[in-house]
Amino acid sequence: MEIKVAIFEDSKPLRESLQQLVDSQVNMQCAGAFADANHLVLHMKEASPDVVLMDINMPGTSGIEAVKIISEQFPVVRVLMQTVFEENDKIFAALLAGASGYMLKKTSPAKMIEAINETYNGGAPMTGSVAAKVLQMFRNQPAAASSESIDLSEREKEILEWLVKGKSYQAIAEVCFVSIDTVKTHVRHIYEKLHVHSKSQAVAKAIYQKLV
């Protein structure tokens, strides 16, 4: 069974050499090669590819917009992004938009072929350095799965929620039907348990640690 590949690449030499490369494979077939993504949906319907090679920088519709459209309208089609440079935010945007892989253009033809195969088979090939950036973002984001251990009482959690919502002590006292001094006492206990010394620190910690 042949893998049908569509190519979106504005550089003519590169586009044609990619096309040749793909067609020279026994298990692949280039179903279309286009210089831009301006008639993306039309081209996609025409070519009905399994895998799309998408340049990230193109005149008109950008590769990122294109991948967004493809992943919405042709969810089974897998998109392998190609770019010259490693631009952090573009990588991020492309992957969030639905790209399956991210290769640098300097990648050797053999690796490109391999990457197309992997993409077709559900993999997400990326150059090691791209993967490193993804990993880095990945590690930075999701705080900690663990970080249990902080056991606030029910009342304290409730008050912490109000703090995160930006309420003043007075306002919290009113919605909780207690005196302002009670609120202050609770807040003091919260600070002790969270090891912080101000509302904003408590709010930041609460959000980051998903206590609220």
Added chain:
Amino acid sequence: MEIKVAIFEDSKPLRESLQQLVDSQVNMQCAGAFADANHLVLHMKEASPDVVLMDINMPGTSGIEAVKIISEQFPVVRVLMQTVFEENDKIFAALLAGASGYMLKKTSPAKMIEAINETYNGGAPMTGSVAAKVLQMFRNQPAAASSESIDLSEREKEILEWLVKGKSYQAIAEVCFVSIDTVKTHVRHIYEKLHVHSKSQAVAKAIYQKLV
């Protein structure tokens, strides 16, 4: 310059063949091959490797605990995990613990060598299917990204970051080398732009809208 590689792998045949493979490379040297991670820190100090090949399943200290220790105590050392199966949670745990890459053991020797090189050079090699899992988790988690529209000046963004970190006006004034009144003015402008009226509201909004 040679890359010093340490190997942690409980299977003796595999360990020895890896050792041979590494030593057969002109730019690599096996600095130690160990059957378990029980005297990890000692072994690490002895071998002082650049790259560690770490089996994920070992008797005693697990590969994941080991990578955690290494990334804490030897932060410059890069760790390439190896495993037989693709177990989602293990991949997740290993990468969060600080692993730089994740290869399946079925990977060919040539690819292993390449992966070690990439790891040494700051890359994060993974089998395409592993990368796909990472991407999937990555896409599932972090919800919305952009939500532009709020345009703070550079200085204001900087000060907002300090607010989120829990600094007082006075503390910000000191790290920014400006007077406390300047900080207050910036903060007022930030409040106006964010439509909030207190530090904690600003902090919550900044975090939720990923302004920081």
Added chain:
DNA sequence: ATGTAAATCACCCAATCGGGTGATAGGTTT
């Protein structure tokens, strides 16, 4: 029963914060 934790309230006080008003200087836009 005795101790411990949670929830409630009170008073004090200094530091911080929020907002008002106003000013100067450099840069951009119109």
Added chain:
DNA sequence: AAACCTATCACCCGATTGGGTGATTTACAT
């Protein structure tokens, strides 16, 4: 040139906060 934005600084003032100390009641566990 005028208008506008940004960054900087200053003074004032009332409200809020953070922390110290202490107390009572209820409930739960030893």
